Amino acid sequence: MNNGGRTSLVLGALAVIFTGIFAAFLADLPGRPAPRPLIPLVDKSFLSTATVRISYSDLVKAKEDLSDFDCYGCHQKSKPPVLTFDENQKLIVPKAHRDIVMGHGSHGRNNNCFNCHNENNLLVLQPRDGRDLKFSESTLLCGSCHGPTFRDWEAGVHGRTSGYWNRDLGAIDRKDCVNCHDPHSPKFPSRAPAPGPHSLHESTAAPAAH
Ligand code: HEC
Ligand code: HEC
Ligand code: HEC
Ligand code: HEC
Known part of the structure; x- marks a missing residue:
């Protein structure tokens, strides 16, 4: 095979590969990362x-x-x-x-x-x-x-x-x-602590406020 024939073979192969990648891209074969869950707003x-x-x-x-x-x-x-x-x-x-x-x-x-x-x-x-x-x-x-x-x-x-x-x-x-204190029953009622700061990582996501 002469040089010209080899070049067109390589170019042809590259064209096929890139067309394949393009098609895979269009068809979204690798899939997209799952959407992040919404960060719940603080109550x-x-x-x-x-x-x-x-x-x-x-x-x-x-x-x-x-x-x-x-x-x-x-x-x-x-x-x-x-x-x-x-x-x-x-x-x-x-x-x-x-x-x-x-x-x-x-x-x-x-x-x-x-x-x-x-x-x-x-x-x-x-x-x-x-x-x-x-x-x-x-x-x-x-x-x-x-x-x-x-x-x-x-x-x-x-x-x-x-x-x-x-x-x-x-x-x-x-x-x-x-x-803050009811004069008749002044003991301060306990209350739920406010949630800590959100780390933005799914695994450690703060539980939804309730
Ligand atoms: C901004 C809110 C707030 C105000 C104003 C306030 N307190 Fe309190 N007080 C609290 C809370 C909350 C506790 C409970 C702390 C705990 O349970 O550990 C408390 C606890 C107490 C206690 C229980 C014993 C102690 O020291 O832990 C007494 C007695 C008390 N307060 C008296 C008063 C008096 C008298 C005033 C006014 C001069 C006052 N408080 C003003 C929020 C307040
Ligand atoms: C005549 C005196 C007197 C007055 C006036 C008074 N207190 Fe008291 N207070 C007490 C006594 C006595 C206790 C009980 C202490 C104990 O049980 O060891 C107490 C307990 C408390 C406690 C603790 C409650 C608990 O169960 O832990 C708080 C809070 C308190 N008072 C807030 C107030 C506030 C607010 C006022 C004003 C509206 C007030 N007190 C007025 C005598 C008084
Ligand atoms: C430790 C002091 C204390 C004692 C004991 C106390 N009071 Fe009071 N009371 C107050 C204060 C202080 C206020 C005003 C509270 C405010 O500014 O919100 C008040 C408000 C009131 C009010 C008007 C507002 C409401 O809650 O309805 C009435 C009625 C009342 N008291 C009746 C009583 C009766 C009846 C008793 C006995 C069974 C009593 N109080 C015992 C301190 C006391
Ligand atoms: C809606 C009507 C009404 C209002 C307003 C009212 N009272 Fe009374 N109060 C009553 C009645 C009824 C009784 C039970 C009969 C009696 O003792 O006169 C009573 C009883 C009381 C008693 C005796 C508690 C016991 O252990 O028997 C006190 C102390 C008292 N009131 C204080 C107050 C104070 C202080 C205020 C204003 C801050 C007030 N009241 C406002 C209707 C009222």
């Missing part, structure tokens, strides 16, 4: 910056319904409510207040309504030293019994502070105890 509840509870002050600011705090809409000014107890000296919460679940402390140690409310003026709270506090000042009431936690709170160690590090730039907003 919106983890992104909320709202506090766990809406306090009296929040209701006032939002101009919401304050009828729960209108004590003298139902009680008589001249007649302080009488506390009722069962045979084990456990306080009975009357039907009219059934939305209140009393459980202050591990053994209900602080369930007596008048440890906090003033029986002679239901519209105010009464700490240990006997002065009257407005409902919006309830943090001082908590502080009258929980001194160490209150000092932590004042220092910004307990609770939540938002706003500016540099106080010259703007005010800070320190959330009240009752923004």
Whole structure:
């Protein structure tokens, strides 16, 4: 075979090979990689910056319904409510207040309504030293019994502070105890931890938030 014949043979073979590869490509013979599963979005509840509870002050600011705090809409000014107890000296919460679940402390140690409310003026709270506090000042009431936690709170160690590090730039907003703790059952309920960062690898994909 002469040189010219060999060249056309090689070129012909190459043409066949490349046509084959092209056809295989068009027909998608090697297949495509499986599409990656979608990365689940983080549950919106983890992104909320709202506090766990809406306090009296929040209701006032939002101009919401304050009828729960209108004590003298139902009680008589001249007649302080009488506390009722069962045979084990456990306080009975009357039907009219059934939305209140009393459980202050591990053994209900602080369930007596008048440890906090003033029986002679239901519209105010009464700490240990006997002065009257407005409902919006309830943090001082908590502080009258929980001194160490209150000092932590004042220092910004307990609770939540938002706003500016540099106080010259703007005010800070320190959330009240009752923004997180129900005054009647203050134990903080546990909550699901937020998911960790997503590694983008399928095998270690974070489980969908729930
Ligand atoms: C919707 C009506 C209503 C409102 C509003 C209301 N109360 Fe009462 N409350 C009652 C009734 C009814 C009772 C049971 C009879 C009684 O003791 O007078 C009661 C009982 C109580 C008792 C006695 C609890 C016990 O163990 O027997 C306390 C303390 C009390 N209320 C405080 C308050 C305070 C403080 C407010 C306002 C922040 C308030 N109530 C608002 C209807 C109401
Ligand atoms: C540890 C202190 C404490 C004790 C004990 C306590 N309260 Fe309260 N209570 C508060 C505070 C503080 C608020 C205001 C909370 C807020 O700003 O959201 C409040 C709010 C209320 C309200 C209006 C809002 C609501 O939840 O309906 C009623 C009614 C009430 N208390 C009744 C009672 C009764 C009845 C008892 C006894 C069975 C009692 N409280 C015991 C501290 C206390
Ligand atoms: C009259 C005193 C008194 C006042 C006022 C008071 N507490 Fe308490 N608190 C107690 C006692 C007593 C305990 C129980 C300690 C124990 O069981 O070891 C307690 C327990 C607690 C606990 C732990 C609950 C648990 O089961 O782990 C929290 C949280 C708490 N209080 C928050 C508050 C908040 C918020 C306020 C204000 C709305 C408040 N307290 C007002 C006396 C008080
Ligand atoms: C931003 C929310 C938030 C605020 C505001 C807040 N707390 Fe707490 N507090 C918590 C949480 C969450 C826990 C539970 C920690 C745990 O279970 O390990 C807790 C625990 C506690 C305990 C249980 C004992 C302890 O120290 O672990 C007490 C008592 C208490 N808080 C009192 C207060 C008082 C009093 C105030 C106001 C001066 C306050 N808290 C304000 C979120 C808050």
